[in-house]
Each structure stands twice: as C-alpha cells, then as structure tokens.
Amino acid sequence: MAEIKRAEIKSAAIKKTKRQELDEGGMGYLQSLPRRVVTVYLPLLVFVIVLLFPFYWMTITAIKPNHEMTDYANFNPFWVVHPTFEHIRYLLFDTSYPGWLLNTIIISTAATFLSLLAAVFAAYAIERLRFSGARQVGLAIFLAYLVPPSILFIPLSVMVFNLGLYDTPFALILTYPTFLVPFCTWLLMGYFRSIPFELEECALIDGASRWQILMKIVLPLSVPGLISAGIFAFTLSWNEFIYALTFIQSSENKTVPVGVLTELVRSDVYEWGALMAGALIGSLPVVVLYSFFVEHYVSSMTGAVKE
C-alpha cells in the first residue's frame, strides 16, 4: 500500500518537473540570436567571470612559487609557470591545519545531527500533531531564525564561560543549533506538509502509533528533505565564524575559518600562498558535498519559496 502511494507521489513529482521544463521553453523562440547574445549570453558571461574570479585567483596563488607571486614584471600574474605544491605541503605538515580540519568536521557533524534530531520531532509536531498553539510555535521558530549571532555572542560567551564549556568543542556543538534548529525545522515543515494526510490516516486505522508513523512512513518519504536540511546545516556550521572566534582560545581547538585567519596571518609578512591554500582546502569539503546534491539544493530552495 505504502509502496504504491510512494510510487504515485514520485510519478506526480516527475510529471511536475517535466511540465516545468516544458514551460520554461516558453516564448524563447520569439527572440533572434544576435539579440539573445547581447541580452543573455554576454551579461551571463560577465556574471560568471566576476563570480568565479576569486576562486580562480585563490587556486592559482595556492600553487604559485613565491618568486613568481609578486613578480608581475616577468611573469603574467594570471598564469603560473612552475606550479608547486610547496604551500600545500607546508600547510598540511608544518601547521595545525589538519587538526582544525578535523575539529571542523567533528563539530559540524555533531551540531548537524543534534539539530536534525530536534528539528524532525519539532517539525512533525507542529505540522502534523497540530497541538493547540502549534501555529504560534511555528511562528516563534521562524522568528528565532531571524535572531542573528551578532547580538547573541556576548551573552552566550558569558554562559559558555559559566558552564565551563569555554575552549571546548561542546561550546560550539551546543550553540550552533541556535541557528540550525529553526532553519531545519522550517525546511522540514515544508517537506512534511507535502506528504498526503491519507497515508497517516491509513496507518492510524491499521493501529500504528504516532512514533511508528513518523519512523516508518513520514521519515522514509522525506529523505530528500532530510538530506537537504542536513547539507544546509552542515554548510552553515562549517561556515560559522563569530562563535568559533569568541568561544575558542587554544590553537588546537580552532575551526578552519578561525584557524586560517588567526594563526596563518603572522606579523607583516603574509604568506599568501599558504593562506590561499588554506582557504581553498577549507572550501573544498562544502563545495564537493554541495556539488553532489546540487539538484536537492536548488529544488529544496524552490520548494521552500513555493510555500
């Protein structure tokens, strides 16, 4: 029964996307090619170049030997003549960078799991149990998402200190959910809303408890939603900066963004090669993760907006 329903939902979703694809073709044929070049392709090219240039510059600097890096007279700065892995080797073996990477992975994963766990129950309760006051709670969760870390970090630093969590990973694992839980709950609420009520009613009649419904029907159907909420949460915690800067003191407990900025920048001599390599390697995990699930990313954003 559930299998059939699931197949139906899937085929409906496929039909929907197919229709959209057809729609988007629209009236494009009314435009002539030269006009399209000027109004579409040329601006798009400029946008893509501007948006990607910093990444190109980051990469090229990371593999440039030092004597080429600042010698613009003899070497074209946009290219590299003798690529070197010296900066990356230095970063990985002579600094605490691998430790920061490990810290960031542990903290982001733990914070993501904690937030997803809390968010799944909260979203299900608000969206499906519809307890009295569910709408108000939903609104409160939305408002909680609007509270920025910039106004919370000072009181939170006092709390973290008093709780004895200062300079430990737990300081970050417990504070990241302040922005992850509202976000994930909001996203999952939208997802749960798209699952037909009839499925749950069938299960209720068959004698399933709420817990069984959540575990065996709602969660399996919302795997795509869980994945996108998970990726969003992981990316957000990977990118977080102000809490990590405030709550972590010792070098070995730092996360990548904080470590790169506070430990690799020494005195007046900037080691640009190592800095850029650090920025590049620190960006790679989220970029790779995201490129695997880019379709989820865009479609869940579309879904969230369509509500």
Place this chain on the structure above:
Amino acid sequence: MAVSSAAVQPRPSILSRSLSLLADSRNALGFGFMLPAAALLLVFLTYPLGLGIWLGFTDARIGRPGIFIGIENYQYLSDDAVFWLSVFNTLLYTISASILKFALGLWLALILNQNLPFKSFFRAIVLLPWVVPTVLSAIAFWWIYDSQFSILSWALMEMGLIDHRINFLGDPENARASVIAANVWRGIPFVAITLLAGLQTIPQSLYEAATLDGASRWQLFRFVTLPLLTPIIAITMTFSVLFTFTDFQLIYVLTRGGPVNATHLMATLSFQRGISGGQLGEGAAIAVAMIPFLLAAILFSYFGLQRRKWQQGGGD
C-alpha cells in the same frame, strides 16, 4: 480472533493505560516532540537574548559579573562619535549593498530563467560564492585588495585606465566601497537563486496572453513579472537586509573596522568593545542597539506577507 485474544488479555495496568492515554493526546505528544528543540532554543537562544539585554544595563567585564548601572552604557554611547559613525556605516553598508544585490540578483535571475544550454551547470556554479565559507572567500578578497600586489590595480594599470595603484583598504572611501563590493559579490547568488525559484512559479500562459494583447518586453516585466514576484522579493530582501545589517565576518577579515573606523559596523564595534576590550556591558549595549533596526526589517517582511494574502484574493 480479536475477541478471543481480548478475553485472554489481562486488564492493562493503570500505568500503561495512562501512558496510552498520553500517546493519544495530541497536546501531550506535541509537548514531548517539541521538547528537544524547545529546550535547545530556550537555553541557548531565548535566555541569552534576555541576558544580553540585562548585560547592556550593567558594567560587566570579562571575568567580573557587573552590577546594574541603569542606562549609563547608552548615555555613554550617545556621546560616542565612534558609535554614531558605526551606525552610519552600518546603514550605508546595508542600504547600498542591498540595493546592488537586489538589482544584480534580479538581473541574474532573469538571465538564468531563460532557456539556456547547460542551465543546471550555470545555476550550480553561480551558487558557489554563497556556499564557500565567507571568511575564506574574504581572505581571497583581502589578497585581491592588497595594497602592493592587487591584481585589480595591476590589470587596470596594464589596460592604461589608471596610472597608480589603488589603495583599496587604506583609504576610508575606497575601503567602504571595497567591503560593499565584496559583500555584494557574496550576496548575489542567494538573491538570484531565490528569485529564480520565484520566477519559475509564474505561469508562462500569462506572458503569452500579455504578448497577444500587445505588451512590450518592458510591460511584460513591469505588469506581469514584478507584481507576481513581489512577495518573494519582500521575503528575500528582508533576509538579505537582516544578514547584511548584522554582518561581522567580512569586515573582521578585510579591515577590522579601519581605516580610522571608516568601516566599523555595529557588530564589529560590539565585538571590539565587548570581547577584545573586555567591556561586556558596553558591547552588549551596542548589540542591543541593533534590535530596533532588526524589528523594523521584520515588520517590513510581515507586511510583505500580508500583501501576499491580498494578492491571492484575501480571505485566509
């Protein structure tokens, strides 16, 4: 069969009966399900929010709990030229960056909404600046804006457009423009992809009907696209404004508020006074001073949503 097994079963104990009663009650179950999220948010969000407001009224320092001093922090700040400069900077930064992000983001969304080859590829790479950690891309900008070896200065000099290097982050006006440019660079993808999602919900048939009625391309945009996109524009821009207003990372990496406080935002000033300077009370007061602006932005969003209901034909 059901009857016979019921007859054999012993009477359920009071405990299991009350448990099953609880499991059937939506409110009790809802409370239980909400508990983890509510506990996390109440302890680490609501309580610190209140604590922050309280700290703003004390003279707390790092390592020393403060005593209540009334509105002294705010009185001090109201005479502090640096604080007012940071308010001005924050408003300038937020307003100019948001306008640019909106205009360029909408433009990019309209381009991406066309029937393009490699459409999903373009969408994916356009999102990159938004995915990459802000601090790390800001470090790349720091290198691009370097006073001696800036690639931008070099390229412009090679093209003969300028005759000496631009001092991107050393000069107050340039520094403001530079941080705004970096913020816009990072913000365009979010605005573009969200508005793109909104554009895709507009039925093509409306454009076809308007074209048959003789609407020009500008009229199509002005009278079909824009009105139908307004609710999403309102939400997107509220988020964009909120996050720009409370920005910290970009400034902290690029200028730390300098030169001569020309790029200090309220968030960076709050960090400098509260954490680096150790004056927790004063830092908290600066952070609390941001709340009225944030409330104004949220109210704006609320009225945006109201309009959405009205557009859908009211009722609801």
